[in-house]
Amino acid sequence: MAGRPVYHNALEAIAGINDGATVMIGGFAARGVPTRLVLALRDRAPKDLTIITNDTSGGWGGRVDCSLLVEARLVRKVIASWPVPASTAVVTPLEQQLRAGEIELEVVPQGTLAERIRAAGAGIGAFYTPTGVGTPFAEGKEVRSIDGQDFLLEYPLSAGFALIRGFRADTLGNLVYRKAARNFNPPMATAARVTIAEVDAVVPAGDLDPEAVVTPGIYVHRLLVPE
Amino acid sequence: MAGRPVYHNALEAIAGINDGATVMIGGFAARGVPTRLVLALRDRAPKDLTIITNDTSGGWGGRVDCSLLVEARLVRKVIASWPVPASTAVVTPLEQQLRAGEIELEVVPQGTLAERIRAAGAGIGAFYTPTGVGTPFAEGKEVRSIDGQDFLLEYPLSAGFALIRGFRADTLGNLVYRKAARNFNPPMATAARVTIAEVDAVVPAGDLDPEAVVTPGIYVHRLLVPE
Amino acid sequence: MNKERLPRDVLAMRIAKELEDGSYVNLGIGQPTLVANYIPPEKLVIFHSENGVIGVGPMPEPEDEDPDLCNAGGQPVTTIAGACFVSHADSFALVRGRHLDVAVLGGLQVSETGDLANWIRPGRGVGGIGGAADIARGAKRIYVMMEHTTKDGERKIVRRCDYPLTGQGVVHTIFTDLAVIRVTPQGLVLLEVAPGWTPEEVQALTEPHLTVSPDLREIAL
């Protein structure tokens, strides 16, 4: 094997994402979103998706983000920290579908979201976090006092697929990122059965600085790169 | 403030490590050990230390590791994954002190050791790990079944001081490591009240690749560098 | 009430004065970001943005915007020399692990026991928590920056928040356009008042009892 399979066609890269799939999608405020993969997923149009992503608020100056999957009515459930814009001036497709009872939403504090994803990738069965104690995010959760401080029990979040955005990959799938486009992509890479990374370029193994690799290739199963 | 304080004298760098202190010390098989800091700690000679480190087996071709602190009888308790050599040919000072009831030892599976240290740095109150279920490492621990699989509850490990070995630092304390000398140093950096990093060189802020920094300077409180 | 309240930028200057040399600080979305504009050059304060930027610099000119670089509010930013980038998992490990010295957050309501509500109004069925709950619980000190009352004149410093909470018992100090108030185990202590305001006038706009500090001062920059 020469390394991880490299795709130039985004629809081919997302083969296997079918109705009912759970899909993690990297990005924060439309930075670090795997744009081509998200657009291809819209075109493939599987139904009843569960989407795990930081934000689905849209409105980032026309940049592509996951809100377009909600708008295309492909999503049954969203798990996110920032599902709607702060402003109430616009009623987003997500809010419309929520009001109509057509979509489910789980709002998770951003750090808990990241840690639940990391836990799935790291084989942790559950963890106690101080975030959210005494708030609506504690509802229905086990509270445990440890050394006099209260914590909530949180469970891992895994997915069938993770669509992530890297900067460069090598042929083994090792990834580096660029600035704040890193965000949720590294933990998501670890937490899916199939991780698909959209990158600007694939370089020969050995061309990335081994000290600077952020996501080891073991976590990356397919690469999408421009022709 | 220009950045983190830089010391040239190792004894000055470890000021404050007193009798009864809990000290994490980086390194694995004598690679990535903060050699000068360990030697200075031996010279400072505080008593009744608790040492958290991967191995205290010694015998790595004369390289410095934490076993010399045990040999100097400064240690009341060791928390490690590899406390003694595989071979029983040599009875180490640790084993002698164990037999005499003069030292306490907690053996922790290496991954659990790393994760407990990480948990302390990351504010996690406790976590469930599958490692050790059905083994002597489960003794006295809560077992919980999650999705049909058993896990053990493990608690964080923190310390007053972490002595770590970096390769280079910048003036803000950002650190990069070199090859397998990275090992336990990054998680330990996050888990101590005072983290002291021994490095080869301190470069101006901005000279390290911001994508390649492994330990952000927020975790590093003092730097030791050769004159 | 026609007396003058502190303009936002003056409030931002007052909070900037509070931040210590060498400290790591997170600034919440919205008005707290103004604080970064008033750190004097001789003082090093390193700003953390929860989307993985440690060492946020000033906003760029439009032509210098980097498409891959923004703050927690999605606004383009720059970075300082010595900045670095981490993932969300690592960024919130830092937050949750109590490594940030201070976070300056906006507030809808603050209670006398330091509860903070700042993410959703009761009427709206859906809202975004973002990183607020983690930061409110994680930073060593939470400074709240807000107007003392709502536009409609309602009190925002209350006995008990009736808005959904962001964090319970987390607020260290409240900085408003009228006062600086410390949350203590004995209740709220009025430390400073805006020029021209008396403790009684501030108390009238505050639901819980304020203990006036023996060292009460006028807010100064």
Place this chain on the structure above:
Amino acid sequence: MNKERLPRDVLAMRIAKELEDGSYVNLGIGQPTLVANYIPPEKLVIFHSENGVIGVGPMPEPEDEDPDLCNAGGQPVTTIAGACFVSHADSFALVRGRHLDVAVLGGLQVSETGDLANWIRPGRGVGGIGGAADIARGAKRIYVMMEHTTKDGERKIVRRCDYPLTGQGVVHTIFTDLAVIRVTPQGLVLLEVAPGWTPEEVQALTEPHLTVSPDLREIAL
């Protein structure tokens, strides 16, 4: 018993044959490291060492040893093109998270239900577990590489381990100098025997019952 058993290197070759192209594999301290020597050049197997090296290469000549580079046994190693380095926290996140395809571990005892004991003999009061418990529980498949019996002729494949366990119900396949045995929910299945050995002879050196596979073969390379 004067019949010839497989030499270690032949056993290593047999295990190497089992490793799939493109797989990620951890090799335990001691004899399992021999397996790396027998991967044919057309097959890419990436070796993980729990001290944070992903992409371990062959041992260097003494003059090429890097003081900062070793495997989990502390031996000097090299790295392949495309190797990278991670911390212990990240290395064991990878291990615990079931990302490794295979780990080849040594064994003191293996039970008929796949329990593995390989870290300490009952007599010794103190031992090092190292990463063995995490790896035994974390890799998708655990291959045990060991002699079929001890030097004193005691059986190592037993009904129940009386040595302290490393992992419970974790072993997938046992590769010994006499046989290849799969652990299944129905018990141990004898898949292969060393040249010149019969299933009955192997059974005599094995405490629990072995079901002989209908496809029983001689160990071949």
